[in-house]
Amino acid sequence: MLEENLKFVENEIQEACRRAGRRRDEVTLIAVSKTKPVSVLKEAYDLGVRVFGENKVQELMDKYEELPKDIHWHMIGHLQRNKVKYIIDKVDLIHSVDSVRLAETIEKEAARKNLTVNILIEVNVAGEESKFGVSPEELPEFVEQIAGLTHIRVQGLMTIAPFVEDSEANRRIFEDLRKLSVDIAEKNVDNITMRILSMGMTNDYSVAIEEGATMVRVGTGIFGARNYAINGR
Numbered sequence: 764m765l766e767e768n769l770k771f772v773e774n775e776i777q778e779a780c781r782r783a784g785r786r787r788d789e790v791t792l793i794a795v796s797k798t799k800p801v802s803v804l805k806e807a808y809d810l811g812v813r814v815f816g817e818n819k820v821q822e823l824m825d826k827y828e829e830l831p832k833d834i835h836w837h838m839i840g841h842l843q844r845n846k847v848k849y850i851i852d853k854v855d856l857i858h859s860v861d862s863v864r865l866a867e868t869i870e871k872e873a874a875r876k877n878l879t880v881n882i883l884i885e886v887n888v889a890g891e892e893s894k895f896g897v898s899p900e901e902l903p904e905f906v907e908q909i910a911g912l913t914h915i916r917v918q919g920l921m922t923i924a925p926f927v928e929d930s931e932a933n934r935r936i937f938e939d940l941r942k943l944s945v946d947i948a949e950k951n952v953d954n955i956t957m958r959i960l961s962m963g964m965t966n967d968y969s970v971a972i973e974e975g976a977t978m979v980r981v982g983t984g985i986f987g988a989r990n991y992a993i994n995g996r
């Protein structure tokens with residue numbers, strides 16, 4: 764089933780790229796493996812998957828230890844400041860930076876380990892109260908506040924769109940995130956580039972690609988439904 768799912772998603776990505784006149788290599792597929800056991804990740808690895816997304820620090824660390832070292836790990840979930848130190852040397856990219864204090868903690872831990880950490884700013888485009896993220900209005904000031912942190916490289920923006928039945932309903936959200944990234948890029952701030960747009964999940968990644976996503980985060984579409992009841996996540 765995993766193999767078929769991967770083929771299906773890959774095909775959808777290719778079709779969306781074709782519709783949008785984009786190259787396939789402009790879009791990175793992140794296999795969101797949260798709640799799934801290491802054995803399933805290994806199966807995906809053996810099918811060629813090298814980019815995995817996790818949303819819990821402990822789970823990411825456990826899987827990191829057990830799986831091959833050529834995997835690229837992405838932290839996509841809300842990150843607590845006291846846990847930053849455990850993952851900054853293990854992940855390629857932190858998608859979910861949503862406060863200046865979190866950015867400052869990453870800076871401090873990165874300096875201590877002599878690293879430069881790639882991050883995205885999470886933007887709550889839809890303004891949903893239940894979601895983390897900087898509001899579009901706060902974004903310009905947020906960018907200025909973290910631009911001076913030299914052990915951080917801001918690579919772009921991330922958003923989690925609302926859960927909708929019809930993916931078309933999220934097109935505006937993706938369009939808005941892209942516009943925000945263009946506005947920021949035009950300011951040419953030091954340490955800030957806007958080459959990554961992380962947007963689109965199982966229900967809406969095709970639309971996100973049409974609107975400029977460079978990373979899509981697909982969990983259910985690859986691994987099937989998650990069972991939160993069994994492992995309590």
Ligand SMILES: *Cc1c(COP(=O)(O)O)cnc(C)c1O
Nearest residue numbers: 795818839964965980981982983
């Ligand atoms: C779980 C999760 C995903 C994947 O969601 P699916 O709908 O299963 O594709 C993507 N992004 C984030 C931030 C997530 O937490």
